Amino acid sequence: MAKSKEQDDLNKAFLESLDEEDPFGLNEDIKILIFKCLDCGKEDEVPEYVVEEFGFDLDENEEVEVVCPFCNGTMRQAKEYPK
Ligand SMILES: [Zn+2]
Numbered sequence: 001m002a003k004s005k006e007q008d009d010l011n012k013a014f015l016e017s018l019d020e021e022d023p024f025g026l027n028e029d030i031k032i033l034i035f036k037c038l039d040c041g042k043e044d045e046v047p048e049y050v051v052e053e054f055g056f057d058l059d060e061n062e063e064v065e066v067v068c069p070f071c072n073g074t075m076r077q078a079k080e081y082p083k
Pocket residue numbers: 037038039040041042068069070071072073074
């Protein structure tokens with residue numbers, strides 16, 4: 001199937017516009033997980049890819065824990081998500 005030149009130009013313009021809007025790929029759809037501190041009760045947002053790194057060598061029934069930035073306590077993923 002032959003591609004028309006018009007179509008090619010359109011695709012090129014489309015790709016270029018994507019590059020301009022997002023030159024470093026920062027607008028990728030990053031899922032944010034909410035973590036809650038067991039010690040001080042404060043919440044923090046942690047990108048999912050960070051959580052996956054933390055959880056890489058955990059057993060299935062273990063939960064990812066991160067250090068609380070407020071009190072250096074233990075944060076775990078919150079069960080309830082804000083809407
Ligand atoms: Zn804390």
